Amino acid sequence: MKYILAFLILLLTLPASAAQLSIELDHASKTWQTADLLKHPGIQTLQVVDDVSYKRNMTYRAVPLAVLLPGITSQNHLQAVALDGFAAELAAAPLLEKNGAQAWLAVEDPAHPWPNLADGKPSAGPFYLVWTSPQAGHISPEQWPFQIRAIKQLKTVAERFPALLPDPKLATEDPINQGFALFQKNCMACHRLNGAGDAQVGPDLNIPYSPTEYFSGDFLKRYIRDPQSLRHWPQAKMPAFAASVLPDADLELLVGYLKHMAGRKQQPE
Structure with a gap:
């Protein structure tokens, strides 16, 4: 048993590998690979002050989330689903905002993996919804889902x-x-x-x-x-x-x- 546990811990602490993100909208679906997002024309180097998950300032390569949600309007509703079953309910309006609090999809580069969230735990990757100026929109910690595997358009709660x-x-x-x-x-x-x-x-x-x-x-x-x-x-x-x-x-x-x-x-x- 102890060998199995040691193996699982080793897997959690290995460097990040390429991943894919599924975006499922009513009118279109797309699967993004890590490499494609890292080459996206909208990607920027982003400084996040007092990151919610890491509890310190962090630097990411990130794409404005709005550009990955074509056709979505402020009246729509989305859900970000994480690898561990965390399911963040997200009104679309704040995600589309270009002033004040702005939503970004941070992309973990396998060549430069992010630190682990804690001892024995993985990083926040492969994809992480982060915010700049979150205080301007009273952004909740639950609106910072990490280890995202899919973003889905759904009916309202x-x-x-x-x-x-x-x-x-x-x-x-x-x-x-x-x-x-x-x-x-x-x-x-x-x-x-x-x-x-x-x-x-x-x-x-x-x-x-x-x-x-x-x-x-x-x-x-x-x-x-x-x-x-x-x-x-x-x-x-x-x-x-x-x-x-x-x-x-x-x-x-x-x-x-x-x-x-x-x-x-x-x-x-």
Whole structure:
């Protein structure tokens, strides 16, 4: 057994190899090879300040993501799927933005592999969605998916997963619906709710119990702000959501949605 474990660790730490990225849009599909992206006319050397995954400044060869999404409009919805099952739900509008926060697809060059994310873990490659000036768009850590293998155009979350919907009697601008939008942006990459969602990383946030039912007082908000401050273990994956990314008012709305959904439990089919 120890030899198998040693072999797996060795595989994780080997230099990057050429990979492919599948982009599946309603009107067109394309598979990009690493070499093709590294030769793309739009590729640039990009400096990313305080990279979310590496927790330091990083330099990448990257292509503006918008140029890889022909025909996509700001009303569309996309999902970035990672090798480990992480599934980031992405509204198209921020990905197409050319001012303020801008989305880039960083491409790992096999000849110059990126560092490992941690001891015994691989790098963020082969493809990584990174942002310049993320603070300008309140970009969430969940909008920085790494180890991407596919980007897909999908119907909206509400259309695909009705079990996530708040009470339909609520007005569109009701705080609960605002919290639902924040849940999609910040939580769905890792979590399901009522069994609904594509993520395979974190626990369901309503079945059998909502965290609002077992975190008393402000502990849930404290946990979202800094998970490691309440539950510390080396394998923890949940990032901290700083106030610069999830302002206090938004955090209140998100928790309000979770409280509301605790009264709308549905068993997964």
